[in-house]
Amino acid sequence: MFNLMKTAILMAAITALFMAIGAMLGGRAGMMLALVVALGMNFFSYWFSDKLVLRMYNAREVDASSAPQFHAMVQELAQRAGLPMPKVYIIDEQAPNAFATGRNPQHAAVAATTGIMRVLSERELRGVMAHELAHVKHRDILISTVSATMAGAISMLANFAMFFGGRDSEGRPANPIVGLLVALLAPIAASLIQMAISRAREFEADRGGAEISGDPRALASALEKIHAYARGIPLPAAERHPETAQMMIMNPLRGGGLSGLFSTHPSTEERVARLRAMVA
Template sequence: MNMLKTTILMALLTGILVAVGGAFGGQNGATIMLLISFGMNFFTYWYSDSIVLKAYDAREVTPTQAPDLYNMVEKLCANADLPMPKVYIIDTDVPNAFATGRNPSHAAVAVTTGIMKTLQYDELAGVVAHELSHIKHRDTLISTMAASIAGVISWIATMAQWSAIFGMGRSNDEEDSGGTAGLLFTIIVAPLAAMLIQMAISRSREYEADASGGKICGNPLALASALEKIDYYAKNVVMRQATPATSHMFIINPLAGSTEKIMNLFSTHPATVQRIAKLKEQAKALR
């Protein structure tokens, strides 16, 4: 059900991109935007993992360099029936983690030094299991694609706004350009709708990863405890490396401290208290 919902939302997001192209540039614009979306998705498919890992200066570790962490990931991969991903560590005291990669055979799990110091073994196992669930269901690719498409829509909206201000880019054929209605759609409606859809995709995948992660580690309460601790740090300690473009990838939004008052519709993650409540329900069902 969650994957069906995600597929529908991705289709809507691509449709908005095409519609924006049509409103701003007529039929040719719609075609160009569709081609751009295909190109972006292809680029994202191949390079999203290396880009985000470099952005956070993540360093790959071997079984010799981090034996406990590596063995933990290896055992959980066996539980999840997944190939072993590459394991990375990010040097920051803020506890957090994310997964990336275009498919289970080309994936990576990254954890911070802070999370290794803060969480107990079973809590960290719950976090790693959550990230492995993202890999199993290709959530990192889906989220990155959604963010890329939404970003292009926002960029087009900005260009349309400046074109309107300076009287550029206007077609003599109001029918092709979409006129005032098309301009308002491009500048206001489209970027807002794209952002809401992107956030909805991200939240639905987090719920699914929590449930699947609880099964993989066999201890949903440990994952719930980990989320509570990570959420505390995210709201009280700044993770300097974090950016809005990649914050959706982490198990808890590392920018939560600056966004906690924003309505849930505009959040990349469900409320932590809701996630914990669902994990507690899952633990009761497993008894």
Template sequence: MNNLKTLMLMVLLGAIMIFIGGLVGGKGGMMVMLMISLGMNFFSYWFSDSVVLKMYNAREVSREEAPQLYGLVENLAANAELPMPRVYIINEDTPNAFATGRNPSHAAVAVTTGIMRALDYNELSGVLGHELAHVKNRDILTGTIAAMMATVITYTAQFFAFFGGRSDDDEGGNPIAALLMVFLAPLAASLIQMAISRSREYEADHDGAEICGNANYLADALEKIEYYALNGRQMSDATPATAHMFIINPFSGIGSTMSRLFSTHPDTSDRIARLRAQAAGR
């Protein structure tokens, strides 16, 4: 159901993108937006991993440099029947982790020095299992494309609001309805992007628990990471554009009172409850 939901939301996001293009430039605008969408997909497919890793100054490590971490990732990748991903460490006190890469053969997992200190071996295996589930399900690419499409919709709508649009259809359109859509489309795109991200987090929790062998490992890890996030430990270099990639939202402590509709991640307590139920066989 999560996979079907994601597909439907991506189709809806693409429809909004093409519609906004039509408002700005008629049929020609729709084609431009379609080409922009294809260009974004190509860019995110090939370069998203290197861009994000550089953004956070992640350092690749070898087996010799981080034997326990490297060995854990290697064992979990074997459990998930995945190629061995590259392993990175981010010099950051906040406990967090993410995965990136265009496909399982070009994947990377990154952990902060803070999470390596805060979690024990089993808890870290739960986190890394979750990240490898994202790799296996190709969620990194899905999330990146959704974020970029939502951004283009927002910028195009702002352009329309300031400079107006032109339709090449003889019948024209309702200007009031068009203006309403210009303001509502970015909101709808943002909500859809967040819903896609939350759906993929639930799926990665479930599959990651199976990869590490015990859903309680991940549940325990989430409790600890959430504690740090809610007590003033936000990542110094985190950006909203990459928030969906992390094990929990790096802005949890700042935006914890916001509506769940605008969150990249499900409520952590709900995730933990689901994992506990999974561990109990329910």
């Protein structure tokens, strides 16, 4: 219920942001148009954002016939967690990573790259998938997926403002400086929203994943390996859609400079230390 409330607040906040941007670019008419667009985005995000994210990554669904070991692993962990069996996807990318998506445990999906399946041992991969199922159990996959879709829409709107500007309520050209500020500030606002919802939940998913798998040491080892490999192997879909990075078990973005301010994950060292403390 708490995560559903957070999702509703997020949708309301982004609707307000859309309306403010619309008002800046087109006065009252722009604000009303932005409201209609925001309501449409809210509806789409709730019902279809998981499918959109999976399509962004060219994820292919697998079953007990096409990926028997991986599918059986997820099934066993879902039973341990007391969850319905999620849909299982594989992403044909060398970068090691994984994520969960969906609007609730009854409509959830987990996805892993071929890279993570190659790099990790069976125990470590089991820990990673338990982490993703912990996100499902905690019901934070909805806000994660919705925020990714909304942030992408805000960035698109900001780019539109940058290239096409707008007009005020009197029909005169809007101040180009305002358009530039909108184009700069809207993605920052979206990133701040993602940061607010992402950092604490990763610690909780680590703890929950360790409890589901019964093996916190394996998850700690997996995080160290993913951190080491992911830094040198790009994940093109994440670079094209950086708003989805906060869904991953490890931040897949390689940009430097200001990108560190928008990191959606706690430090790997701190995550590993907390998991090893559970062992102790």
